[in-house]
Amino acid sequence: xxxxxxxxxxxxxxxxxxxxxxxxxxxxxxxxxxxxxxxxxxxxxxxxxxxxxxxxxxxxxxxxxxxxxxxxxxxxxxxxxxxxxxxxxxxxxxxxxxxxxxxxxxxxxxxxxxxxxxxxxxxxxxxxxxxxxxxxxxxxxxxxxxxxxxxxxxxxxxxxxxxxxxxxxxxxxxxxxxxxxxxxxxxxxxxxxxxxxxxxxxxxxxxxxxxxxxxxxxxxxxxxxxxxxxxxxxxx
Amino acid sequence: xxxxxxxxxxxxxxxxxxxxxxxxxxxxxxxxxxxxxxxxxxxxxxxxxxxxxxxxxxxxxxxxxxxxxxxxxxxxxxxxxxxxxxxxxxxxxxxxxxxxxxxxxxxxxxxxxxxxxxxxxxxxxxxxxxxxxxxxxxxxxxxxxxxxxxxxxxxxxxxxxxxxxxxxxxxxxxxxxxxxxxxxxxxxxxxxxxxxxxxxxxxxxxxxxxxxxxxxxxxxxxxxxxxxxxxxxxxx
Amino acid sequence: xxxxxxxxxxxxxxxxxxxxxxxxxxxxxxxxxxxxxxxxxxxxxxxxxxxxxxxxxxxxxxxxxxxxxxxxxxxxxxxxxxxxxxxxxxxxxxxxxxxxxxxxxxxxxxxxxxxxxxxxxxxxxxxxxxxxxxxxxxxxxxxxxxxxxxxxxxxxxxxxxxxxxxxxxxxxxxxxxxxxxxxxxxxxxxxxxxxxxxxxxxxxxxxxxxxxx
Amino acid sequence: xxxxxxxxxxxxxxxxxxxxxxxxxxxxxxxxxxxxxxxxxxxxxxxxxxxxxxxxxxxxxxxxxxxxxxxxxxxxxxxxxxxxxxxxxxxxxxxxxxxxxxxxxxxxxxxxxxxxxxxxxxxxxxxxxxxxxxxxxxxxxxxxxxxxxxxxxxxxxxxxxxxxxxxxxxxxxxxxxxxxxxxxxxxxxxxxxxxxxxxxxxxxxxxxxxxxx
Numbered sequence: 001x002x003x004x005x006x007x008x009x010x011x012x013x014x015x016x017x018x019x020x021x022x023x024x025x026x027x028x029x030x031x032x033x034x035x036x037x038x039x040x041x042x043x044x045x046x047x048x049x050x051x052x053x054x055x056x057x058x059x060x061x062x063x064x065x066x067x068x069x070x071x072x073x074x075x076x077x078x079x080x081x082x083x084x085x086x087x088x089x090x091x092x093x094x095x096x097x098x099x100x101x102x103x104x105x106x107x108x109x110x111x112x113x114x115x116x117x118x119x120x121x122x123x124x125x126x127x128x129x130x131x132x133x134x135x136x137x138x139x140x141x142x143x144x145x146x147x148x149x150x151x152x153x154x155x156x157x158x159x160x161x162x163x164x165x166x167x168x169x170x171x172x173x174x175x176x177x178x179x180x181x182x183x184x185x186x187x188x189x190x191x192x193x194x195x196x197x198x199x200x201x202x203x204x205x206x207x208x209x210x211x212x213x214x215x216x217x218x219x220x221x222x223x224x225x226x227x228x229x230x231x232x233x234x235x236x
Numbered sequence: 237x238x239x240x241x242x243x244x245x246x247x248x249x250x251x252x253x254x255x256x257x258x259x260x261x262x263x264x265x266x267x268x269x270x271x272x273x274x275x276x277x278x279x280x281x282x283x284x285x286x287x288x289x290x291x292x293x294x295x296x297x298x299x300x301x302x303x304x305x306x307x308x309x310x311x312x313x314x315x316x317x318x319x320x321x322x323x324x325x326x327x328x329x330x331x332x333x334x335x336x337x338x339x340x341x342x343x344x345x346x347x348x349x350x351x352x353x354x355x356x357x358x359x360x361x362x363x364x365x366x367x368x369x370x371x372x373x374x375x376x377x378x379x380x381x382x383x384x385x386x387x388x389x390x391x392x393x394x395x396x397x398x399x400x401x402x403x404x405x406x407x408x409x410x411x412x413x414x415x416x417x418x419x420x421x422x423x424x425x426x427x428x429x430x431x432x433x434x435x436x437x438x439x440x441x442x443x444x445x446x447x448x449x450x451x452x453x454x455x456x457x458x459x460x461x462x463x464x465x466x467x468x469x470x471x472x
Numbered sequence: 473x474x475x476x477x478x479x480x481x482x483x484x485x486x487x488x489x490x491x492x493x494x495x496x497x498x499x500x501x502x503x504x505x506x507x508x509x510x511x512x513x514x515x516x517x518x519x520x521x522x523x524x525x526x527x528x529x530x531x532x533x534x535x536x537x538x539x540x541x542x543x544x545x546x547x548x549x550x551x552x553x554x555x556x557x558x559x560x561x562x563x564x565x566x567x568x569x570x571x572x573x574x575x576x577x578x579x580x581x582x583x584x585x586x587x588x589x590x591x592x593x594x595x596x597x598x599x600x601x602x603x604x605x606x607x608x609x610x611x612x613x614x615x616x617x618x619x620x621x622x623x624x625x626x627x628x629x630x631x632x633x634x635x636x637x638x639x640x641x642x643x644x645x646x647x648x649x650x651x652x653x654x655x656x657x658x659x660x661x662x663x664x665x666x667x668x669x670x671x672x673x674x675x676x677x678x679x680x681x682x683x684x685x
Numbered sequence: 686x687x688x689x690x691x692x693x694x695x696x697x698x699x700x701x702x703x704x705x706x707x708x709x710x711x712x713x714x715x716x717x718x719x720x721x722x723x724x725x726x727x728x729x730x731x732x733x734x735x736x737x738x739x740x741x742x743x744x745x746x747x748x749x750x751x752x753x754x755x756x757x758x759x760x761x762x763x764x765x766x767x768x769x770x771x772x773x774x775x776x777x778x779x780x781x782x783x784x785x786x787x788x789x790x791x792x793x794x795x796x797x798x799x800x801x802x803x804x805x806x807x808x809x810x811x812x813x814x815x816x817x818x819x820x821x822x823x824x825x826x827x828x829x830x831x832x833x834x835x836x837x838x839x840x841x842x843x844x845x846x847x848x849x850x851x852x853x854x855x856x857x858x859x860x861x862x863x864x865x866x867x868x869x870x871x872x873x874x875x876x877x878x879x880x881x882x883x884x885x886x887x888x889x890x891x892x893x894x895x896x897x898x
Contacts, residue, residue: 002707002729027523027560028546029539053560080601088599100600103522104564104607108351111561115344115774116781116824118357118379123610124568127641129592130602143354143388147641152379169731169740169767173444176541176557177524183559187778203766208409209445210769211559213739215709215731215784228539232546238494238516263736263773264759265752289773316814324812336813339735340777340820347774351561352568352611360781360819363854365805383854405518405527405554412754412770413737419772423565439553446556447772449526451496451518451571464752468759 003168004214005199006221009039012193016045016158023110023154023185024052024062025161029231031178033162033195035223037061040160046070051110051154053103053181055079055087057231066090073097075154077106081232102130105151107184113153114187114216121148159189163212166196170217171210178228179211186216193219239404240450241435242457245275248429252281252394259346259390259421260288260298261397265467267414269398269431271459273297276396282306287346287390289339289417291315291323293467302326309333311390313342317468338366341387343420349389350423350452357384395425399448402432406453407446414464415447422452429454433461475669477621477650485510487576487618487648491517495573496566498522498608501545504576504618520572522604524563527555544604564604567611575612577605579619579644581634584660584681586644588617589636602639609640621649621679628679630654630661651675652683659684688882690834690863698723700789700831700861704730708786709779711735711821714758717789717831733785735817737776740768757817777817780824788825790818792832792857794847797873797894799857801830802849815852822853834862834892841892843867843874864888865896872897 006012013036016022022040026032041064048071055074056063063086065071074096079087090096101109102124112120125131126147131138139150161182163172172194174182186192194212199222242248249272252258258276262268277300284307291310292299299322301307310332315323326332337345338360348356361367362383367374375386397418399408408430410418422428430448435458478486480503488510491497496518499505508530511517519528521543528543529550537548551557566572581589591605592598609615619629630647646664647654652675653664662684663672676683691699693716701723704710709731712718721743724730732741734756741756742763750761764770779785794802804818805811822828832842843860859877860867865888866877875897876885889896 001727028542030523030542031540078601078603080599084599091599092597098600100602102602102606103560103604104568104611107560107564108353108568111778112356114782114784115778116358116360116783117344118359118377118382118384120348120356121354122352122568123354124352124606124640126610127587127638128606129637130606141354146354148354167767171767171769174557176444176538176551177521178540179557179559180524180563181560184561187782187784201766207738207740207764207769208412210771213769213771213775213779214767215733215739215779230537230539230546230548237514264755266736266755267753314814314816316812320812327812328810334813336815338815338819339773339817340781340824343773343777344781347565350569350571351565352570358781359823360853362823363800363851364819365850366815366819403554407554407556410770412751412764413734414753415770415772416737416776417773420774423569423571437553443525443527443551443556446558449556449558449562449566450554451520451526451566466750466752466759466761 004170004218004220005168006219009035009221012219012221013039013043016040016043018045019047020045020157021049021051023156023159023189024050025180025182025185027053027180029228031162031180031182032061033160034061036160036193036195037065041065041068047072049073049075051075051156053077054081054232055084057081058083059086071096075099075101077101077103083232100130107181109151109154110188111184113155114184117153119150119152122151123148125149154188156189157191159185159192161185161192161194163194163196165198165200165205166194166220167200167202167205169202170214170220171205172212172217173205173209174211183212186212191218192216195221195223197225240406240454240456241404242455245271245457248455248457249275249279252276252279254281255283256281256393257285257287259392259395259425260286261416261418261421263289263416265464267398267416267418268297269396270297272396272429272431273301277301277304283308285309285311287311287392289313290317290468291320293317294319295322307332311335311337313337313339319468336366343417345387345390346424347420349391350420353389355386355388358387359384361385390424392425393427395421395428397421397428397430399430399432401434401436401441402430402456403436403438403441405438406450406456407441408448408453409441409445410447419448422448427454428452430456431459432456475667478667480506483618483648483650491574493517496520496571497574498567498572500577500608502578504578505545507576520566522563524558524560525551525555527552564607567607570611570613572612574614574616575608576616576618577608579617579629580636581629581631582617582644582647583631583634586642586656587634588639588644589634591639592637594637605639609643614645615643617644617647619649621651628681630679630681632681654683688880691880693719696831696861696863704787706730709733709784710787711780711785713790715791717791718758720789733779735776737771737773738764738768740765777820780820783824783826785825787827787829788821789829789831790821792830792842793849794842794844795830795857795860796844796847799855799869800847801852801857802847804852805850807850818852822856827858828856830857830860832862834864841894843892843894845894867896
């Protein structure tokens, strides 16, 4: 019998190596796997590359990992938030690398890794500073009269994602906009670790409603439900 | 109030022009929009390019459209079936063009059109006869030591797909493996016409379980439920 | 002659007036978000938010906030019956392939050729952040800008060439400001309408760039 | 010495023996499909079918067929509890990015460098059809071939170079035939095991190509 259920967050994270590339789901607080990030902080892996939409809030979660000096590089679309002062200070001090990626390119590059795509042409970013990699202009091409930039897949060693329900085969569902990057990150990482609020028997999640099929998930760990809190809200 | 519900198959198909590129969902009988294809046969548009996984069975559906001389070209992965004699004869007589595409490249090229991708590199097909377009080798490239072929998106004017439930905003669900190409074709066509067996009130389909969001669907038409029949089954 | 600038609410109402029923629309963070409050009851416009929802409804009542249901500004929202959730790649596919009819975005600058600058001041000390701005600017069928006409220090945000790093090339088709509605045409800026009392010449002078009548 | 070829069922059982519990496997149309019948009860292997299902179960009872629930051979199947449905692009993503552990495919020919030919005879009169063959051959972590060792006319399907159009370059890692199990190595074919009474030399002679011991 196959069971992907880990007994604890620490067991699920035990083998994350130094130097790993780690995808972290979430947009704002929704889908942010705080318990897994806390577990990673405790676990000790360092020299990490983090792939996520944001770069942490206040001093918890990702920001705590950054503050502890465990992150070498962040690949994200929106590091600047009202309470991203930990990242901001590291960045200004030149103590952390940033690869800034338009959010749709980020999602598509992650999906590309998960779908076996070696690279793809997109119009997004053409003519901008973000059509550069390490200061060098990325390849561009005219296709049917429009200009495109060649973007490459983003692979990861580990994905940490927050789901809602899961079963022992790794099937997952999400809750509302907490879905965001979870499904594509699960596809792009060698080892996907999902926290869930509810463990289901096989078949309890309708086969029509599985959002992430178990093939994309290696470990499932149950965590107590906590109310998602406001995170990085901009005053409008 | 917005309603995408068409009163009839003929109303839904009225403006399909001659020369259109038409995607047709389905794999075997599952997801094959027979009523819409019959409607297209009646409607009269000709000189069509059909994008579908198969190229018709016996003399109904797609095969009937082919037999009536309405199709100029077929882009598909698996035209040869036990009962594909209409296509076979046209092909042998040089009366129809065939662009044969590996099934995964077909799905991915359709998705690429739906996602704004100008082209993508894939390992599938490298070194084979299908890495050619009109007899000319497609562009290839070595990426991280593996060889890739550049594939282009497949766009369509119209997609004809079979769904299970739908609402007036065009949200869709599918039934089991009848889902197959429907969701990606809906994304890739200017006008997506979906048949459904059940019209729902808004919100009756849970927002968590919408498979094709209404933004990808222009017309929904209710048809009576008919049992899906065996189609193209190979003796094993 | 004297004129009065539109208030933020008036500007939001003006933009809303041009959005047809049934349109799929993404309202950018900040000022554009206010447009949502100016559709008549029962007028169906499909609001998309790039973090993965379509059919966004109004803000929840106090106490009903659920931070698993937020918009791109990370503010709590609601979902209308008929709305749906999806993952980020599907969400961006909606924009990036032109399924979205209109993106309404804020801007630092818009150039006469339609270049948009709205993501980064370019200042060395600024933490850059782009989010979905480039995807929206380039992907939507039409990209509209909604902004105050002048900066706080009185400089025109309509420019011959963006001095800030650009978000997208030649992507803006229309600009709504507190002074005027302006189209971006192959010939440059063209006035659609200005607030009462403001002539096209006066607007051009104020904008420090030619605006065609 | 005399030897006896494996029956189709014996061959299927032999392949099944090498599939570890928990593996994600796609069984190609035809002979490979039979492998599914040779897993012990309760032994959990995840069968994928490229038309959009994972967790495929046995064929339905007579009368319970539902042709909305079919496999890639268009035959009615069942879904196990814990199975799931998805669309074609997601389905092929599973293969194309190596999420699938093993693809078991039929073949016309396998070359000593691992090239596979299984989609087209190349005959002018033949209607070409490829389906998911190329995606499976190239995408899975391991591609196994399962075939009769010789053609009906007695020619070896192990070849130095495929004469039929190939499905994928250097993609086969292991071959199961009614005579032997053979690995494809950088040095060419290497025998893992042969049926009782068949020596490696005899197999090489029969195959008309060197098979290393």
